[in-house]
Amino acid sequence: MKAxxxxxxxxxxxxxxxxxxxxxxxxxxxKPLLEHTIRYLQKAGITEVxxxxxxxxxxxxxxxxxxxxxxxxxxxSDERDEVLETGGGLLKALPFLQDSDPVVVLNVDVLTNLNLxxxxxxxxxxxxxxxxxxxxxxSSRYLLFDNDLRLCGWRNEKTSVEKLPRPIPELQPLAFSGxxxxxxxxxxxxxxxxxxxxxxxxxxxxxxxxxxxxxxxxDVFLDVGKPEAIAQAAGLLL
Numbered sequence: 001m002k003a004x005x006x007x008x009x010x011x012x013x014x015x016x017x018x019x020x021x022x023x024x025x026x027x028x029x030x031k032p033l034l035e036h037t038i039r040y041l042q043k044a045g046i047t048e049v050x051x052x053x054x055x056x057x058x059x060x061x062x063x064x065x066x067x068x069x070x071x072x073x074x075x076x077s078d079e080r081d082e083v084l085e086t087g088g089g090l091l092k093a094l095p096f097l098q099d100s101d102p103v104v105v106l107n108v109d110v111l112t113n114l115n116l117x118x119x120x121x122x123x124x125x126x127x128x129x130x131x132x133x134x135x136x137x138x139s140s141r142y143l144l145f146d147n148d149l150r151l152c153g154w155r156n157e158k159t160s161v162e163k164l165p166r167p168i169p170e171l172q173p174l175a176f177s178g179x180x181x182x183x184x185x186x187x188x189x190x191x192x193x194x195x196x197x198x199x200x201x202x203x204x205x206x207x208x209x210x211x212x213x214x215x216x217x218x219d220v221f222l223d224v225g226k227p228e229a230i231a232q233a234a235g236l237l238l
């Protein structure tokens with residue numbers, strides 16, 4: 001099994017660090033976020049990883065080469081010409097992922113103790129097209145699920161905008177954790193192209209394929225997107 005790590009973003013919330021570095025190399029406990037992510041995957045037995053790069057891509061490549069992939073086989077999907085967001089970036093990286101079913105996909109700026117083998121087991125048990133790690137926590141945007149945790153839609157709490165490809169009377173709002181498991185069937189069924197978000201792909205296909213949530217409420221979770229979050233992360237023991 002292989003994993004893809006999204007590391008191409010500009011990291012604007014982490015300024016001024018990202019004025020001269022990629023967010024993937026921000027340090028927590030003296031180690032870059034990218035190393036934390038790769039070692040998190042290693043704990044689940046995943047040692048083949050694809051990392052997309054754009055912002056200060058040379059720095060990421062240099063660290064991966066110097067550290068020998070932190071003990072994993074790491075391939076780079078190059079987005080120097082244009083950052084493609086999560087959906088476009090994943091499709092661009094598919095040639096590196098052809099022999100893996102399913103594929104684990106996660107953001108480099110998320111720190112968690114989510115039980116990844118349990119997430120994989122849930123995905124396989126449901127024969128899901130995609131399984132999204134979600135939590136009951138405060139957020140400005142929520143994914144909306146039915147009582148069986150099948151994806152129904154999305155809501156922006158600030159603008160009250162909703163997208164409901166599967167409208168039902170009772171919806172559970174859960175915050176996405178930036179970690180997902182995707183089947184080969186799902187990857188081949190995504191019709192969107194170019195620059196797009198994976199959330200758009202999930203909503204586009206929610207009425208046609210089985211996309212489920214995996215509720216890991218209670219786990220340690222931190223979106224390391226701001227300098228103060230880096231300081232908070234330093235106190236976590238994962």
